[in-house]
Amino acid sequence: MGKTAFIFPGQGSQTVGMGKQLAEEFKVAKERFDLADERLQLELSEIIFNGPMEKLKMTENTQPALLTTSIAVLEVLKEYGIKADYAAGHSLGEYSALVAAGAVSFSDAVYAVRQRGLFMEEAVPAGQGAMAAVLGMDREKLTQVTEEVTEGGDLVQLANLNCPGQIAISGTAAGVEKASKVAKEQGARRVIPLEVSGPFHSNLMKPAAEKMKPILDEISIQDAEIPVIANVTAKEMTEASDIKAKLIEQIYSPVLWEDTVRRLLELGVDTFVEIGPGNVLSGLVRKIDRSVKTMAIGDKDSLLKALDSLKGDE
Structure with missing residues (x-):
């Protein structure tokens, strides 16, 4: 059963x-x-x-x-x-x-x-944090992207691992913007900024x-x-x-x-x-x-x- x-x-x-x-x-x-x-x-x-x-x-x-x-x-x-x-x-x-x-x-x-x-x-004060959905990229590759951006001084990390090829990232506005750009360059199918009021599920x-x-x-x-x-x-x-x-x-x-x-x-x-x-x-x-x-x-x-x-x- x-x-x-x-x-x-x-x-x-x-x-x-x-x-x-x-x-x-x-x-x-x-x-x-x-x-x-x-x-x-x-x-x-x-x-x-x-x-x-x-x-x-x-x-x-x-x-x-x-x-x-x-x-x-x-x-x-x-x-x-x-x-x-x-x-x-x-x-x-x-x-x-x-x-x-x-x-x-x-x-x-x-x-x-x-x-x-x-x-x-x-x-987090309004406008300082952000989130984005990254489509068509696996978690290992995206984790590398976010870690590199974070090491560069702008915090961003994986926030929601929803299903294969659909992961939300979260962090500072600058971090999310940079990671979104790098993810696209490295083959993500699409990156969609999310309408949220803060960088949920991040440090x-x-x-x-x-x-x-x-x-x-x-x-x-x-x-x-x-x-x-x-x-x-x-x-x-x-x-x-x-x-x-x-x-x-x-x-x-x-x-x-x-x-x-x-x-x-x-x-x-x-x-x-x-x-x-x-x-x-x-x-x-x-x-x-x-x-x-x-x-x-x-x-x-x-x-x-x-x-x-x-x-x-x-």
Whole structure:
């Protein structure tokens, strides 16, 4: 019998109106949005459902907004008795995965990621950091490029290893610009500057990681009920102390998404259920292994379609 993994999207998947229809139709979904508003003392659901996009796009709003929407979808799935053997999330999505695995309460997670967003926003003054997606270059070659540029005095490093030939780099604006130029000269197919507010998953985020420590001490972290594959190592984590350490490291370390998916495949996962807005992760999973079953659940239609498929597997 094949295994199932719940996977949770990170920043970039947000849209105005996400989760609204589910909140209107399912009490358990609406309760999540209400609880987020209450814990943050903020009309977060208003920003999620009605925008404006400028407000939703602010990192300190995006992070709790995505987590809340993902967990609202998860609660509806739980009502139908759908469970997973493993969980994983892309960057911010790791917090959603930990909620799904029972390691962190939703209320604590939404508070933690709001703080995480604020700290990441403050870590580097606007315009000083950047990120870019490099297409069609392998990680070894790109690592060499970034190391040479960094040694030259402009920090840049691999940030998201999403799937073969799709890697994001992150660092100082100058570092990313130089590395992008060298990568193109050395055969990268395309380099696309990313619209982000900071150099996420680079060493420039270490101040944010430092500030996250007391926040993670303040909330309650338990051992996970199902293994969560960590972004930082692409290995299972279940122990509370390990989870806390990995969440700190995660802020300035690369997201090993391709390796995470390959680890889940090794563990016998053949069904990947993306929970939350969009279908970015499902697309990446398919690029890594065409043979597995993927589905993305973000609204009522996709939910009903997925339920047919998931119930059919039992």
